[in-house]
Amino acid sequence: MSVATTVSRTSSPRPTPSQGAGFLTGLKVFTARSLKHSFRDAESLLMAVMLPLMLMLIFTFIFGESIAAGQGGDRGDYLAYVLPAIALTAAGFGASYTAVVVSNDMTTGFMNRLRTMPFPSVTVLLGHTASSMVRNLLATAVVVAVAFALGFRTEASVMQFSGAVGLIALWILVITVVFAVLGMVAGSAEAASGYGFILLFLPYVSSGFAPVETMPGWLRGFAGYQPMTPVIDASRALLNGQAPGSEWWIGVLWCAGFIAAAVWLAAAIFPRKVAR
């Protein structure tokens, strides 16, 4: 049926339309917003730094001696061995926060409103990503600093050291975008952090904490070839001043593949996802 209604028209001055914001303004606004989130949520920030620290202390002082003994080394050798794995595991902890904040934005109607506004709404996600990078690199820096305090020494050149940090940063980006996509598809923030929990076990089944050769045969296949292993092996080599061999580009390729897949998924899901 057809219904038409009319009311007396108020002759108000026509307001000037707003200009809308560009990509860069959006990126700036949302990076600032996400950083405020990170640094105001004191508990999450503390967790992001404390968890990797505790992980490092546990592995160094509780398991370190006995694991290293099997390889003919001591606690100090194990610290040098486990350091990249601790940094990458920490990245997983820290990045799981991204799933929660993205999910919050998607399910509370916040994103819906932003999508009716004149700016590229993908900058919301990029802001969360940038903030996750900052937060996790900070945690990595603390981990490395404490490692030095515990007696870690290296002959790595500046180039090698930067290469290791670069690889770790690349993995942080990978795990952040994966968590961002999880946050997008999860029905709630709780579910998002639940999915993320599974991913946090990934580093243990790699060459990160114990040599793959010491694992049972059925596990070796996965542990030896899963994406974290080349990233960890290459970072470890670089951190300790050795040549990373072919591991580094295998690691980089894995990372690039994950990022491409996550961006592709995000591009497919994000425009359609409207909170109901």
Added chain:
Amino acid sequence: MPYTDEWLIEIAGLSKSYGQRHVLQDLNLALAPGIHALLGPNGAGKTTLVNILSTLIRYDAGRARVLGLDPQRDRAQLQKLISLTGQYAAVDGALTGAENMLMMGRLFGLSRREARRRADELLERFELSAAAGRRVATYSGGMRRKLDIAASLIAGPRLIFLDEPTTGLDTRSRQALWDEINALAATGTSIFLTTQYLEEADVLAEQIMVLHGGSIIAAGTAPELKQRVGGSTIQLHDEAGHLLQEVPTRGSAADVARDLTALARTRPEATVTVRRPTLDEVFLQLTGAPAGQNQKDETPA
């Protein structure tokens, strides 16, 4: 595409389905600038219509123009002229009230300085100045709602969509928000609001559309809609307030006096009230079920 001052919203044959579920069916509307309320129970399709008009989702068929612009084709242009305040306060709890306002201002393209000036002005107007430096997570539901609406005004939109603006608020906050919405309308901003509260539509809107099962089944001013269920009634109650008798009346002083004279003979001690029909009754008449209780005969929500 130029503005047209002709119609605020113009819809012809608009339809939207999710799979087999027809949420909106062949909707037709032409609304002039002003305050309009879309009234309907849960699942009637209110939010879907608002989401289409505010560029959030696409429609399947028909034609839609908002301020003369197609929400699909002219999305970017339309977004500069409208703002949406959804069902849940879309404000950021980790930021302060002022930071939320600034953020929205910047995203509408205001300079930092202009955004700050407008933010101060609006926070003042919505009596949020004292709380401006506090994190929104500490706000009450009513304050969040107010901030939400203030934020949507920061760039001076020509039309704002309010999707169930008072759902979940207590009576006092609801009343306060109604005052704000009325004040807002007085400044010349057009408002398209959805509500499941008949009283809200009655208090706020110049024009009410009743949406039921994806179609608009009636439209008009509140008095016009009430007219549809006939005139007033005289009600007689006993001392305990129980309804004794209800008699239709044409409502004029002479009519009521005559009707009462007759009633006074049989029930001299009864208390008298003259009741005008409520929108609830209109709703009942139009849909065959009271508001909020007619989901069962609709497509599932």
